[in-house]
Amino acid sequence: xxxxxxxxxxxxxxxxxxxxxxxxxxxxxxxxxxxxxxxxxxxxxxxxxxxxxxxxxxxxxxxxxxxxxxxxxxxxxxxxxxxxxxxxxxxxxxxxxxxxxxxxxxxxxxxxxxxxxxxxxxxxxxxxxxxxxxxxxxxxxxxxxxxxxxxxxxxxxxxxxxxxxxxxxxxxxxxxxxxxxxxxxxxxxxxxxxxxxxxxxxxxxxxxxxxxxxxxxxxxxxxxxxxxxxxxxxxxxxxxxxxxxxxxxxxxxxxxxxxx
Amino acid sequence: xxxxxxxxxxxxxxxxxxxxxxxxxxxxxxxxxxxxxxxxxxxxxxxxxxxxxxxxxxxxxxxxxxxxxxxxxxxxxxxxxxxxxxxxxxxxxxxxxxxxxxxxxxxxxxxxxxxxxxxxxxxxxxxxxxxxxxxxxxxxxxxxxxxxxxxxxxxxxxxxxxxxxxxxxxxxxxxxxxxxxxxxxxxxxxxxxxxxxxxxxxxxxxxxxxxxxxxxxxxxxxxxxxxxxxxxxxxxxxxxxxxxxxxxxxxxxxxxxxxxxxxxxxxxxxxxxxxxxxxxxxxxxxxxxxxxxxxxxxxxxxxxxxxxxxxxxxxxxxxxxxxxxxxxxxxxxxxxxxxxxxxxxxxxxxxxxxxxxxxxxxxxxxxxxxxxxxxxxxxxxxxxxxxxxxxxxxxxxxxxxxxxxxxxxxxxxxxxxxxxxxxxxxxxxxxxxxxxxxxxxxxxxxxxxxxxxxxxxxxxxxxxxxxxxxxxxxxxxxxxxxxxxxxxxxxxxxxxxxxxxxxxxxxxxxxxxxxxxxxxxxxxxxxxxxxxxxxxxxx
Numbered sequence: 200x201x202x203x204x205x206x207x208x209x210x211x212x213x214x215x216x217x218x219x220x221x222x223x224x225x226x227x228x229x230x231x232x233x234x235x236x237x238x239x240x241x242x243x244x245x246x247x248x249x250x251x252x253x254x255x256x257x258x259x260x261x262x263x264x265x266x267x268x269x270x271x272x273x274x275x276x277x278x279x280x281x282x283x284x285x286x287x288x289x290x291x292x293x294x295x296x297x298x299x300x301x302x303x304x305x306x307x308x309x310x311x312x313x314x315x316x317x318x319x320x321x322x323x324x325x326x327x328x329x330x331x332x333x334x335x336x337x338x339x340x341x342x343x344x345x346x347x348x349x350x351x352x353x354x355x356x357x358x359x360x361x362x363x364x365x366x367x368x369x370x371x372x373x374x375x376x377x378x379x380x381x382x383x384x385x386x387x388x389x390x391x392x393x394x395x396x397x398x399x400x401x402x403x404x405x406x407x408x409x410x411x412x413x414x415x416x417x418x419x420x421x422x423x424x425x426x427x428x429x430x431x432x433x434x435x436x437x438x439x440x441x442x443x444x445x446x447x448x449x450x451x452x453x454x455x456x457x458x459x
Numbered sequence: 460x461x462x463x464x465x466x467x468x469x470x471x472x473x474x475x476x477x478x479x480x481x482x483x484x485x486x487x488x489x490x491x492x493x494x495x496x497x498x499x500x501x502x503x504x505x506x507x508x509x510x511x512x513x514x515x516x517x518x519x520x521x522x523x524x525x526x527x528x529x530x531x532x533x534x535x536x537x538x539x540x541x542x543x544x545x546x547x548x549x550x551x552x553x554x555x556x557x558x559x560x561x562x563x564x565x566x567x568x569x570x571x572x573x574x575x576x577x578x579x580x581x582x583x584x585x586x587x588x589x590x591x592x593x594x595x596x597x598x599x600x601x602x603x604x605x606x607x608x609x610x611x612x613x614x615x616x617x618x619x620x621x622x623x624x625x626x627x628x629x630x631x632x633x634x635x636x637x638x639x640x641x642x643x644x645x646x647x648x649x650x651x652x653x654x655x656x657x658x659x660x661x662x663x664x665x666x667x668x669x670x671x672x673x674x675x676x677x678x679x680x681x682x683x684x685x686x687x688x689x690x691x692x693x694x695x696x697x698x699x700x701x702x703x704x705x706x707x708x709x710x711x712x713x714x715x716x717x718x719x720x721x722x723x724x725x726x727x728x729x730x731x732x733x734x735x736x737x738x739x740x741x742x743x744x745x746x747x748x749x750x751x752x753x754x755x756x757x758x759x760x761x762x763x764x765x766x767x768x769x770x771x772x773x774x775x776x777x778x779x780x781x782x783x784x785x786x787x788x789x790x791x792x793x794x795x796x797x798x799x800x801x802x803x804x805x806x807x808x809x810x811x812x813x814x815x816x817x818x819x820x821x822x823x824x825x826x827x828x829x830x831x832x833x834x835x836x837x838x839x840x841x842x843x844x845x846x847x848x849x850x851x852x853x854x855x856x857x858x859x860x861x862x863x864x865x866x867x868x869x870x871x872x873x874x875x876x877x878x879x880x881x882x883x884x885x886x887x888x889x890x891x892x893x894x895x896x897x898x899x900x901x902x903x904x905x906x907x908x909x910x911x912x913x914x915x916x917x918x919x920x921x922x923x924x925x926x927x928x929x930x931x932x933x934x935x936x937x938x939x940x941x942x943x944x945x946x947x948x949x950x951x952x953x954x955x956x957x958x959x960x961x962x963x964x965x966x967x968x969x970x971x972x973x974x975x976x977x978x979x980x981x982x983x984x985x986x987x988x989x990x991x992x993x994x995x996x997x998x
Contacts, residue, residue, distance in 0.1 A: 214505060
């Protein structure tokens, strides 16, 4: 069975449309990165600042003022102490124009609801002053620093490539081998049973894999295999062993007990 | 909230909050204004992720139980991929597109693809106003552009390209999709009624339908786009006609009548007499061709004729040797008549056993085309078809040749076969349509073993009509070779091609011997063209 993902259309989530039915309008505001970072630091109720809307003869001026306590910048490292985040941010308003934008939310429980439509787009800009310029300079310095650095060392590292009489891994391997000891020939019938059950799981086996599975010496195993199996030299399953046709009972995945 | 009154200006301040504990993730659903989407008008909506891109590697390749699987295959495959540095992109559910279904099954469908990079340099926030007047700002997690999904059937890229090539020929674009639908249906259980009606309604349906129909050269020709497709589409076209033919088979009978009536009326009104003064290589009767198409299809109903033709077309294009389906091919050719471009004619001629090497002289081409010219069938058909089979003279008097003769012979044979099979042939040489009827007189020009019978239709041709090897249409005679060599210089290979063994009834060895003798007798002059030795004779 091929798993290709699109099968389960069952769990289609019903979208909660109350937001749009009420014609809820929201604003989509583009906010600079540093400001978003400051906002993330908000505490308590999450107050981050104040939005001021001045309506002058039909035109509206919107601006945002960041709370004082959020102006300390830590993101940029030690140097940031001298610079503070700007507080005044006028908003540039745009119309929604060529796109119809809706806002939807997903909860962790996979519930989707449509919150409303975007009625106004805005860009939050910092008021350009000297403080901001310093901030920008700092940001640029940080970002242009290369990620990798080449240093010159005084002394060479001498912890590697030392000559060794016997490598650690090798020693362990030999120990393990000695512990296991030579493989003992088990009863012929037993070995055959082991083989049959192995071939039930997979059709083609490498001789090495069979040795590992049965824990039998190679020559003995080959002898038995020659009796009940056949060796593939060509084709896709190169140099693998499989059972003789009369012993096989493969049926599209179903397993059957193969008899002698 | 502080309110400051002021002359002609009022300013209000609102507190902005960024809620901390929100478990909701906000995303933007963007529609194109042109789609005129009004969310408030939706009654119901369902949305889910589109998981169709998920590929479970390894699992996808072969999921088998015992049979055919190897021990440790998965691990080996994985190790192999690592070795080659193949990195498969992780499947992230949050990045998958959304499928939005509005208003249930019958409503609209949208696909929302995630727009990348919106959170890279700036953040978007959604400002909503709370009942207490303060604003709350939520960061936007993702932006999805939603586009409506078409429910109607569309053409695939290859089909679209083909149709694009035909756009100047096809007038009735409705037929394009219809054709496609026909193609997709299995042979046999066609919904005759449905399609028949449709056929009747659309005038030009026939033309469009015949994928293997040949087109007129004339630009005004309607819907006879098969030619283009064949010539331009090459193999593509081939497979199409095959299917089309098969599909159409069933409907042909029913439609025939309807179509015929409508088609002939329409065509005659518009086309007759229009092209009288034109000098064109290939003329054909639209209505006749269409009718013939229908008829032919009916006939092809019988047996593997369409298949034969398709094969013929294919082989012609590829191998230039078309033997086995000669007759069938001819039948088709006749039916389709007339709308053959030079390429087509070549193809046709192939089936008649003549070489359609590009080296063939123009004369050959002309002859063939002349042969296959279709007459405009008059309202009462029957005859028209048969006459297709019978030799027709092109408007070119000078196109005699063995080729045409032999072709016409086989044409006639095919025609007669068809006639016997189905159609009621109405009167012999009638195809007497009004203005343009191009008759091909095979016999007058050709020297063949067959007697030229312009009215080849109803009379079942004598055995000689059949293109059996013995009554070869192409005799390997000195006369024939002489004629070829006079016309144009040919290599021995070309000559051999002209006298294909199946046609002459001789084995290849014999052919070679006889040809050699003839050449000795004729003693033609030699000329080296393109590093090949060509023979030629001067009158």
